[in-house]
Amino acid sequence: MASVEIRDVKKSYASLPVIHGVSFDIRDGEFVSLVGPSGCGKSTLLRMLAGLEEISDGAIRIGGTVVNDVPPKDRDIAMVFQNYALYPHMTVAENMAFSLKLKKAGREEIGDKVGRAARILNLEKLLDRYPRQLSGGQRQRVAMGRAIVRDPEVFLFDEPLSNLDAKLRVSMRAESKALQKRLGTTTVYVTHDQVEAMTMADRIVVMRNGVIEQIGAPLELYDRPANLFVAGFIGSPAMNILEGRAEAGGIRIGDLLLPAEMATQTLSGKSVLYGIRPEHVAIDDSGAPAEVIVTEPTGSETQLVVRMAGQELTCAFRERIAAMPGDIIRLVFDGRQAHLFDKESGTRLP
Amino acid sequence: MTAYRRLFAFSNLSTLPFLVLVIGIAGYSWVQVVVMAFSHLRIEAGQFVWSAAGWDNFIAIMNNPLARYSIAVTAVFVAATVILSVAIGIGLALLVERSRRLARVSQIILLWPAIVAPVVVSLIWLLILSPNIGVLNKLLETLFLPSQDWLGTEIGALFAIILVDVWHWTPVTFLMIYTALCGLDGEAIEAARCDGASEWQVIRHIKLPMLMPAILGTVFIRAVMGVKAFDEMYLLTTGGPNNATTLVSLHIRDVFFDQLNYGYGSAFSVLTVVLLSLAIALVLAIRALRRSRFLNPMREANSQ
Ligand SMILES: Nc1ncnc2c1ncn2[C@@H]1O[C@H](COP(=O)(O)OP(=O)(O)OP(=O)(O)O)[C@@H](O)[C@H]1O
Ligand SMILES: [Mg+2]
Numbered sequence: 001m002a003s004v005e006i007r008d009v010k011k012s013y014a015s016l017p018v019i020h021g022v023s024f025d026i027r028d029g030e031f032v033s034l035v036g037p038s039g040c041g042k043s044t045l046l047r048m049l050a051g052l053e054e055i056s057d058g059a060i061r062i063g064g065t066v067v068n069d070v071p072p073k074d075r076d077i078a079m080v081f082q083n084y085a086l087y088p089h090m091t092v093a094e095n096m097a098f099s100l101k102l103k104k105a106g107r108e109e110i111g112d113k114v115g116r117a118a119r120i121l122n123l124e125k126l127l128d129r130y131p132r133q134l135s136g137g138q139r140q141r142v143a144m145g146r147a148i149v150r151d152p153e154v155f156l157f158d159e160p161l162s163n164l165d166a167k168l169r170v171s172m173r174a175e176s177k178a179l180q181k182r183l184g185t186t187t188v189y190v191t192h193d194q195v196e197a198m199t200m201a202d203r204i205v206v207m208r209n210g211v212i213e214q215i216g217a218p219l220e221l222y223d224r225p226a227n228l229f230v231a232g233f234i235g236s237p238a239m240n241i242l243e244g245r246a247e248a249g250g251i252r253i254g255d256l257l258l259p260a261e262m263a264t265q266t267l268s269g270k271s272v273l274y275g276i277r278p279e280h281v282a283i284d285d286s287g288a289p290a291e292v293i294v295t296e297p298t299g300s301e302t303q304l305v306v307r308m309a310g311q312e313l314t315c316a317f318r319e320r321i322a323a324m325p326g327d328i329i330r331l332v333f334d335g336r337q338a339h340l341f342d343k344e345s346g347t348r349l350p
Numbered sequence: 351m352t353a354y355r356r357l358f359a360f361s362n363l364s365t366l367p368f369l370v371l372v373i374g375i376a377g378y379s380w381v382q383v384v385v386m387a388f389s390h391l392r393i394e395a396g397q398f399v400w401s402a403a404g405w406d407n408f409i410a411i412m413n414n415p416l417a418r419y420s421i422a423v424t425a426v427f428v429a430a431t432v433i434l435s436v437a438i439g440i441g442l443a444l445l446v447e448r449s450r451r452l453a454r455v456s457q458i459i460l461l462w463p464a465i466v467a468p469v470v471v472s473l474i475w476l477l478i479l480s481p482n483i484g485v486l487n488k489l490l491e492t493l494f495l496p497s498q499d500w501l502g503t504e505i506g507a508l509f510a511i512i513l514v515d516v517w518h519w520t521p522v523t524f525l526m527i528y529t530a531l532c533g534l535d536g537e538a539i540e541a542a543r544c545d546g547a548s549e550w551q552v553i554r555h556i557k558l559p560m561l562m563p564a565i566l567g568t569v570f571i572r573a574v575m576g577v578k579a580f581d582e583m584y585l586l587t588t589g590g591p592n593n594a595t596t597l598v599s600l601h602i603r604d605v606f607f608d609q610l611n612y613g614y615g616s617a618f619s620v621l622t623v624v625l626l627s628l629a630i631a632l633v634l635a636i637r638a639l640r641r642s643r644f645l646n647p648m649r650e651a652n653s654q
Binding site for chain 1: 535537538540541542543544545546547548551555556559560562
């Protein structure tokens with residue numbers, strides 16, 4: 001186990017920069033999730049951590065030593081690839097034993113560790129199979145097994161659950177998380193599924209276009225997104241963003257005055273973006289009128305798309321709402337849960 | 351009958367014309383050769399005269415020292431050329447793959463020998479190996495090493511035809527293996543690096559095993575090419591000196607076209623194919639055995 005420090009790391013392919021100076025630290029034993037839209041550089045950053053990709057500029061330290069020029073084999077990291085990358089000519093047992101054999105571990109030790117990993121991952125019956133004889137979920141578990149027999153300094157996961165069906169994904173999510181806590185191994189986990197990141201990680205790093213947008217604990221990102229991008233990325237359905245103008249006592253949108261705790265005197269008169277999550281809107285007779293456009297009952301909650309003061313927004317209610325498109329309902333916003341963003345820069349106010 | 355089964359029956363049926371064609375072309379000539387192998391054949395008044403020969407032709411081969419010798423020469427030739435050209439092909443492929451920048455250029459340069467016609471190859475090598483004006487001897491002289499009459503001694507001539515064949519066909523093995531190498535799962539190779547494998551261990555434990563199907567295919571093709579090898583040897587040594595380079599193909603040519611012994615020639619062709627098939631079957635059997643757990647103690651240890 002080890003801490004990881006990433007300092008001003010940059011990466012260019014030929015002359016095309018894809019990572020523009022990224023810095024953050026990962027504490028010993030911490031589970032950090034790397035999220036962001038496709039192409040933002042998550043895999044590239046992970047591969048630089050693994051040593052599979054050269055670092056164009058900056059430094060990466062693992063356990064205090066700079067590893068920029070250390071080849072992957074000497075970094076003591078275990079990586080789980082998006083497509084599993086199992087060795088096709090080896091059985092499940094041989095796949096998991098490979099790293100131990102390279103380390104010249106004894107036969108007994110190999111049997112022990114592989115047996116233990118197989119038990120944890122429920123692979124005992126599959127040890128003699130070849131990868132091509134396994135289902136996606138089983139391959140995924142073998143890839144995990146190959147990582148945990150290593151007992152490495154750092155685990156690196158690149159979207160390991162993306163090929164699984166929804167149910168298996170949820171159970172593997174819980175299992176992986178529990179396993180990581182039990183082993184206490186520092187982990188970097190790349191995903192573009194924000195639910196996965198929210199549920200598994202101690203801290204989340206949100207990236208976009210090769211820069212970090214925000215770093216924080218899952219609920220921190222949810223409660224206080226640093227900018228519009230994070231606000232839209234974390235939380236599902238996404239936060240509603242309405243254009244308005246700050247006044248004393250609230251935000252004016254059309255002829256409505258929406259409550260907002262932080263709408264202070266200093267902001268008064270400024271054009272702002274008002275963010276409210278769908279779950280922070282409630283139906284109340286004292287509220288402002290809104291026209292229902294779409295109703296989406298999901299079973300556990302009801303989602304409505306409504307038009308209010310000329311702008312569309314999504315609301316989610318725990319209870320069932322028997323509203324039809326065209327109906328007028330009255331909505332109130334929870335002012336303590338509202339977010340304000342600067343209209344030009346998109347950064348959080350204040 | 352379900353729709354699926356009907357479709358299946360149709361798909362079988364629809365390949366029938368093709369099968370008939372293949373069997374008609376390949377099968378007919380084969381049957382002809384096999385029949386000839388078990389016949390005495392003479393030409394009288396421009397006509398073939400057939401008479402049944404039983405195993406006579408095969409017994410004649412067994413009793414002919416030159417025939418046995420040619421089989422031995424061919425075995426040595428095939429083994430040497432297959433091993434050398436495949437090994438060098440693998441080596442080159444791994445090297446070229448490492449330096450992506452050189453890949454394109456080297457592919458073109460390396461492919462060059464394979465494009466040259468056999469006659470030209472023979473001519474080039476006759477010049478290189480010539481005792482008096484040859485480049486090779488000039489080179490040896492400048493290194494103060496004794497020059498050799500390469501094509502004049504038995505060992506030298508055998509060595510020379512192996513060298514020429516390897517030079518001529520290694521590009522093909524290189525290309526086949528290089529293509530397979532480029533198609534390997536790059537992530538599996540990276541996973542091995544993360545698992546702690548050095549470059550050599552990656553080659554030994556990941557790349558080579560993953561390349562095995564391509565390597566085996568190349569070995570088979572090269573073995574068949576080796577058994578069929580004819581033109582360069584014929585032009586370089588004509589089987590000499592002292593029959594040291596009389597490959598099976600050269601021997602068959604002699605009996606077929608010089609001695610007009612058709613039955614014997616056909617029998618030898620059949621024998622060659624049978625021997626080659628046996629050799630290939632042996633390789634496959636060894637491979638299958640090595641895969642089974644009995645001969646693989648490592649797997650035993652891991653599967654507890
Ligand atoms: N070998 C390469 N050569 C050139 N550009 C590359 C290369 N690999 C990645 N890129 C570019 O770098 C950027 C980041 O790629 P990366 O694979 O890290 O994205 P990602 O965040 O992992 O996306 P995804 O979620 O789709 O996996 C992309 O714009 C991609 O086009
Ligand atoms: Mg990726």
